[in-house]
Amino acid sequence: MDGAAPAPDGWLLDVTESGDGRSVVLWTKERRSGRVRRTAVEYRPPFLVCGPKADLLDLRRTLADRPNVAGVRLSAGRPSIHDRTVRPLLAVTPASHRGRRALAREIDARGGYARFVLYDVDLSVPQLYHLGHALYPFAPVVGRGADLAATEPPETIDYAPPPIALAELEVRIAGERRGRIPPPDGRVGSVRLGDVTLEGPEDELLRALVDEVARSDPDVLLTESGDAFDLPWLYRRAAACGLSSGEFVLGRERTPFAAARPARSFESYGRIHYRAASFPLPGRFHIDRENSFLYYDAAIPGLVDAARLSRLSLQTVVRQSPGTCFTAMEMATALSLGAHVPWKKNRPEDFRRGDHLVAADRGGVIFLPPVGAHDGIDEFDFASLYPHIMVRNNLSAETLECRCCPDSPVRAPGLGYRSCTRRVGLIPRTLAPLLARRLAYKAALRTPGLPPDEAMRLKRRVKMLKWILVTAFGYQGYRNARFGRIECHEAINAYARELLADLAAAAEAAGYGVVHGIVDSLWLRPLDRARRPDPEAFARRMSGKFGLPLGFEGRYRWIVFLPAVTHGLGVPNRYYGLYEDGEFKLRGIGGRRHDTTGLVRRFETEVLTLFRGARGADDVRALVPRALARADLFAERLRAGSWPRDELLIAHRIGQAPASFVTFTDSVAALRQLAAAGAVREAGETVRFVVLDRRSRSFRDRVRAAELLDGSERYDVGAYLELLARAAETLLAPFGVEHEGLLARWGAAARPERLPYRSPEAGAQTVLARAAGVAGSFNPSAR
Amino acid sequence: MGRTAPTYRQALEERMRRWDAFARLLTTPEERAAFELVRTGARRYAAQATYVGSPDLLESILLSVLTDLAVRLRAEGDPKPARP
Numbered sequence: 062m063d064g065a066a067p068a069p070d071g072w073l074l075d076v077t078e079s080g081d082g083r084s085v086v087l088w089t090k091e092r093r094s095g096r097v098r099r100t101a102v103e104y105r106p107p108f109l110v111c112g113p114k115a116d117l118l119d120l121r122r123t124l125a126d127r128p129n130v131a132g133v134r135l136s137a138g139r140p141s142i143h144d145r146t147v148r149p150l151l152a153v154t155p156a157s158h159r160g161r162r163a164l165a166r167e168i169d170a171r172g173g174y175a176r177f178v179l180y181d182v183d184l185s186v187p188q189l190y191h192l193g194h195a196l197y198p199f200a201p202v203v204g205r206g207a208d209l210a211a212t213e214p215p216e217t218i219d220y221a222p223p224p225i226a227l228a229e230l231e232v233r234i235a236g237e238r239r240g241r242i243p244p245p246d247g248r249v250g251s252v253r254l255g256d257v258t259l260e261g262p263e264d265e266l267l268r269a270l271v272d273e274v275a276r277s278d279p280d281v282l283l284t285e286s287g288d289a290f291d292l293p294w295l296y297r298r299a300a301a302c303g304l305s306s307g308e309f310v311l312g313r314e315r316t317p318f319a320a321a322r323p324a325r326s327f328e329s330y331g332r333i334h335y336r337a338a339s340f341p342l343p344g345r346f347h348i349d350r351e352n353s354f355l356y357y358d359a360a361i362p363g364l365v366d367a368a369r370l371s372r373l374s375l376q377t378v379v380r381q382s383p384g385t386c387f388t389a390m391e392m393a394t395a396l397s398l399g400a401h402v403p404w405k406k407n408r409p410e411d412f413r414r415g416d417h418l419v420a421a422d423r424g425g426v427i428f429l430p431p432v433g434a435h436d437g438i439d440e441f442d443f444a445s446l447y448p449h450i451m452v453r454n455n456l457s458a459e460t461l462e463c464r465c466c467p468d469s470p471v472r473a474p475g476l477g478y479r480s481c482t483r484r485v486g487l488i489p490r491t492l493a494p495l496l497a498r499r500l501a502y503k504a505a506l507r508t509p510g511l512p513p514d515e516a517m518r519l520k521r522r523v524k525m526l527k528w529i530l531v532t533a534f535g536y537q538g539y540r541n542a543r544f545g546r547i548e549c550h551e552a553i554n555a556y557a558r559e560l561l562a563d564l565a566a567a568a569e570a571a572g573y574g575v576v577h578g579i580v581d582s583l584w585l586r587p588l589d590r591a592r593r594p595d596p597e598a599f600a601r602r603m604s605g606k607f608g609l610p611l612g613f614e615g616r617y618r619w620i621v622f623l624p625a626v627t628h629g630l631g632v633p634n635r636y637y638g639l640y641e642d643g644e645f646k647l648r649g650i651g652g653r654r655h656d657t658t659g660l661v662r663r664f665e666t667e668v669l670t671l672f673r674g675a676r677g678a679d680d681v682r683a684l685v686p687r688a689l690a691r692a693d694l695f696a697e698r699l700r701a702g703s704w705p706r707d708e709l710l711i712a713h714r715i716g717q718a719p720a721s722f723v724t725f726t727d728s729v730a731a732l733r734q735l736a737a738a739g740a741v742r743e744a745g746e747t748v749r750f751v752v753l754d755r756r757s758r759s760f761r762d763r764v765r766a767a768e769l770l771d772g773s774e775r776y777d778v779g780a781y782l783e784l785l786a787r788a789a790e791t792l793l794a795p796f797g798v799e800h801e802g803l804l805a806r807w808g809a810a811a812r813p814e815r816l817p818y819r820s821p822e823a824g825a826q827t828v829l830a831r832a833a834g835v836a837g838s839f840n841p842s843a844r
Numbered sequence: 845m846g847r848t849a850p851t852y853r854q855a856l857e858e859r860m861r862r863w864d865a866f867a868r869l870l871t872t873p874e875e876r877a878a879f880e881l882v883r884t885g886a887r888r889y890a891a892q893a894t895y896v897g898s899p900d901l902l903e904s905i906l907l908s909v910l911t912d913l914a915v916r917l918r919a920e921g922d923p924k925p926a927r928p
Contacts, residue, residue: 416899422849428891475897558895578891630887 068092069201069212072223074280075374076187076196077343082157085190087209088313088344089202090224090280097278097313099344100206105131106189107152108161109180109401110168111140114149116176120168121151129164131156140180140401142459142487142544158186165404180401184392191372192396198368198375199223215369216494218501222518225361228255228279232291235263242740242768249298255279264302267295267309274311280346281361281375282311287349288380289337293320296340313344326718326744333716335745341376353379355528362518363525370495383528384536387491390529391544394491402543410547421476421551425580426561430622430631433795434678435576435586438638439596440614441603442582443560445499445527447534448492449609450556451549456537457486458546473552474559480552487544492533499526557581560607567606571599577622579633584620615640619678623649624794637669637792645669650791656747659708660695660781661788667691668792685796689803692789696807699781706772709781710749718744725760727752733760738769752780782809852894855901856886885912 071091079086084103091098110117117135124130132154137147153168155161165182181189191197200211201221213220234243235250251260252270255277259269274282284291292311296318299309307315320338327334337352350356355364356379368375371389378386392402413421443449450456454471460481463469471480502519505511511519536542538550557580564583565575572594573585587593600613620638622631635649651657651665668688675681698704713728719742722729731750732742737760742748749767755777757763765774786800786807850858860883870876889908898904 418849419899420897423894423897424851426891426895429888562895628884628887630884 067203067212070203071201073196073198073200073202073209073211074223075198075344075346075376076190077374078158078186082159085187086344087206089209095224097280097344099313102207104186104190105154105158106181106186106193107132107134107154108165108182109140110151110153110177111148111180112172112177116172117149117151120171123171124153129156129160130154139399140178141403142395142398142400144400179404182404184402187374188372188389188392192393197370197372199365200369215372216498218498219505222362223365225281225365226279227281227283227361228277230254230282230284230287230291232294234294240768242735242738243294245739249295263298264304267299267302267304270295271309271311282342282345282347284347284349286337286351287347288340288352289349292340292347293338311345312342316343324743333714333745335743336380339380346375348376348379354382355379355525358521358528359525360521363521366522367525367529382532383525384532387529387532387536388543390495391487391491394487395544398487398490406543421548421555423558424554425557426578427580427633428575428578429633430577430584430636432622432624432629432631434619434621434681436617436619436677437586437590438576438617438620439573439585440582440617441585441596441600441611442614444610444612445496445530446557446560446581446609447553448496448530450553451533452489452493452496453608454552454556455480455482455486455489456549456552457488458544458549460484460486461546461548461552473555476551476555478548478552488533488537488549492530495526495530499523499530502526560609564603564607564611567603568599571602573599577633582614615642615644617641619675619681621681621795623791639673639675651788656712656714658711658784660704661784663708664692664695664785664788665792682796685793685798688793689789689798692785692803693807695785696782699785700778702775702778704776704781706751706770706774706776709751709776710767711752712747712749714747715742715744725758727755727764730760730763731766734764734766734769740768752777755780779809782807852904853890856890856905859901859905860886882909885909888912
């Protein structure tokens with residue numbers, strides 16, 4: 062770090078909107094005392110309206126005397142990153158933060174949703190304050206109030222971590238185990254805050270909690286499901302005990318007993334997700350590990366890094382997706398370039414021909430791997446390939462097909478999209494420092510003698526940046542992404558496809574054969590075992606040749622590529638293998654997923670432990686009979702009926718609103734059971750249950766929901782034998798293991814005789830399958 | 845995200861559903877097993893077909909099936925195709 066930087070007086074933890082609607086509150090932590098200071102600063106940021114000058118003048122007259130408008134000023138500028146000419150602008154300052162959107166909507170409507178383009182409407186007021194004052198969350202600062210100044214820029218890489226006091230908060234309902242469904246009027250029996258456990262009569266306990274929070278004064282309250290349970294429950298009970306929101310204060314100032322955002326279900330990448338309501342606290346951060354996608358990987362060090370760069374509050378970063386962080390970083394870049402952030406993306410996809418669409422709308426190269434066990438394979442991959450492609454080829458909405466470079470030599474392969482050669486685009490400007498930052502952290506991680514806590518901090522930051530870099534590509538193709546453009550998405554894919562094809566050819570020239578490849582990774586086998594290419598040297602040479610960092614991931618002692626159930630060919634992303642350094646790589650098998658049933662996880666672990674001893678593919682094949690013996694042993698224990706029930710919990714994510722299910726499934730039975738117990742689940746939430754009798758039509762007898770489990774239930778042995786058989790098939794299918802065969806061997810009943818529903822069109826397939834069954838020799842998955 | 849056109853793999857599966865009717869009137873196990881080989885051949889070179897990005901789906905399917913058969917022919921006697 063620059064030795065000239067002044068020693069900070071403290072750290073800016075957060076900026077929040079003030080209740081008066083016309084100022085912001087700065088929360089700073091003093092370095093000497095460790096105390097947190099609250100300072101309110103008057104701040105009402107304008108938003109911009111762009112349109113024909115006559116319309117703007119007209120608008121100015123209309124707004125001048127309105128009570129919800131504090132000021133209107135005519136100016137000029139280049140608001141959009143696409144703008145080359147100066148345009149007239151009207152800066153409108155709302156009288157209150159709360160009226161900001163309503164005023165913007167009104168102006169948009171007044172312009173017939175066509176005449177005006179609005180900018181900077183939906184950046185949060187704290188975000189605008191940060192950007193307008195060269196501040197950012199967790200900045201080391203000097204000065205006070207409106208004169209607060211950061212002592213280093215947010216991009217600083219080797220900054221000292223800010224001191225953050227953290228305390229875990231956990232509420233228990235009197236007479237209830239955590240994780241069970243509490244009765245609606247369940248009293249708070251005890252609360253744990255850090256090392257202190259509070260008990261006693263409920264109203265005294267709640268008061269004692271407020272005192273303890275104030276006394277220990279943590280910066281972060283860390284909970285497990287605090288958004289869904291702990292905080293709303295505390296608020297509810299506080300209200301029931303007659304405490305007002307002015308008395309029951311968990312933040313650093315009062316906040317109403319209400320969610321800042323309601324719970325919601327949403328769809329992303331074809332999956333339904335659920336996000337609990339959010340209960341942030343003013344001046345103190347509430348982090349709910351359960352309600353955060355990022356906390357698991359990034360933890361506090363990663364989240365702090367993301368908050369610094371995005372200028373979003375830690376409480377926002379923790380509850381949002383990495384895409385939100387990336388968008389906020391793009392916004393920061395846009396504002397730093399003197400441009401502004403459009404409220405509504407107003408850039409429809411260009412018209413084009415059908416055959417062009419077929420050519421352009423394609424993903425990366427994805428091979429089908431050869432099913433079975435292989436050895437001596439070297440794996441290579443490009444680090445952050447897509448972001449690197451965007452930076453190297455200047456791919457950004459405003460630099461693609463620009464008017465200033467008709468003869469640009471930088472063109473997307475096969476598609477011909479030109480990149481600007483005169484100015485660097487918004488996306489590359491945002492990404493380049495992130496890539497450099499990630500490389501710097503990774504380099505620092507290789508420092509010999511690095512203290513463990515420092516190493517952990519760096520790893521968390523690397524992980525966080527990885528997520529942000531991944532979303533940077535996806536957001537190019539997302540219709541609502543503020544600075545995205547579909548042609549960028551297509552161009553990135555085109556460059557990546559070309560690169561992988563070139564790399565495959567270069568690998569062959571270097572003495573490697575391509576076994577498998579996915580987008581940015583290649584699995585290579587030496588053409589001549591006696592003359593193996595040096596993988597590190599190959600990676601270095603290719604990095605130089607293509608100008609992109611290719612890394613040698615490792616050599617496999619063995620790797621097993623798994624087939625698709627439907628057609629028996631390899632599946633690109635389903636394999637398991639053992640690197641020479643003794644580490645496993647697992648993809649698409651149960652153990653990788655969070656919600657895998659304990660039984661399956663245990664079986665996989667045992668098989669992998671067994672296979673760990675294999676020196677090569679032949680050894681793996683030789684161990685298959687022993688793996689099957691393990692499966693037999695599992696089956697025997699399952700049949701005895703004594704398998705621990707918690708290892709039989711099956712998790713299902715609910716894909717639709719519980720009321721709209723039309724078939725009676727295990728999940729529906731569990732949902733009804735929970736609803737009957739007073740616990741309603743929403744789409745995107747997960748239900749867990751043990752199957753008791755899969756043939757039952759009664760929701761009480763079919764399954765038992767995890768929350769209602771007492772451990773003595775009789776489970777459906779057949780259902781779990783089938784689960785085990787399928788788990789064995791997943792791992793061992795390349796060696797001829799099929800679940801039907803295993804079930805027959807265990808003498809287990811096949812699936813209950815309720816034929817699956819088939820549409821009339823699918824009739825042909827059923828007939829074919831039956832005929833094949835009779836013929837006996839026909840097996841579509843045989844190779 | 846952002847996809848408008850179906851992927852080659854999706855288009856292929858969609859087209860192959862039409863082939864079910866074809867398979868229905870194949871009357872011997874040998875024919876049906878052979879037809880299954882054709883299906884497998886159609887699926888095997890999906891990566892290469894995607895890379896071409898031809899607007900002519902059938903051209904890609906034919907190339908894939910023919911290549912698969914040619915590889916099998918060359919490896920005569922060896923039932924497992926010699927895909928590197």
